Amino acid sequence: MLRDEHRANDVLQTVMLKVIKTIASLSDISKFNGWLKRITYNTTIDLIRLNQRLVDVGDEVEFDYATDEVLSHINKPGWDLDTFLAILQERERVVVWLYAIEGLSHSEVANQLNISEQNSRIIFSRAMKSLKTLAADERYSGKKVGDHNE
Structure with missing residues (x-):
């Protein structure tokens, strides 16, 4: 979605930090994949909002x-x-x-x-x-x- 390896790496780093900080709040480990996808999705959208005015x-x-x-x-x-x-x-x-x-x-x-x-x-x-x-x-x-x- 970002078409930029450096921006994608920034998202990855931010996602990993969020996961580390909030993993304890995940009550059902079977929902980990969806939870991780949602964090990644929201982080990507947040970066797009910060870097580009629509x-x-x-x-x-x-x-x-x-x-x-x-x-x-x-x-x-x-x-x-x-x-x-x-x-x-x-x-x-x-x-x-x-x-x-x-x-x-x-x-x-x-x-x-x-x-x-x-x-x-x-x-x-x-x-x-x-x-x-x-x-x-x-x-x-x-x-x-x-x-x-x-």
């Missing part, structure tokens, strides 16, 4: 993508999700990840990133439009541009 883009026309449509595009064989997400801007990548991969609603994404719900929708729509364009580009998908058999 600008509210206002009430522009949006392209509304249903969750089923998003998943159908992402799960196509021609989609190399890691490559595509790496090309997106950080805020777009985070919104796509939280909404499409983690399954949060736009309201929840907006709360996590301290932006408006409308902004989350617009950022997501722009990112999906970019991803669809990239998927049609043979440099990224292996398909010829204009190939409708994706």
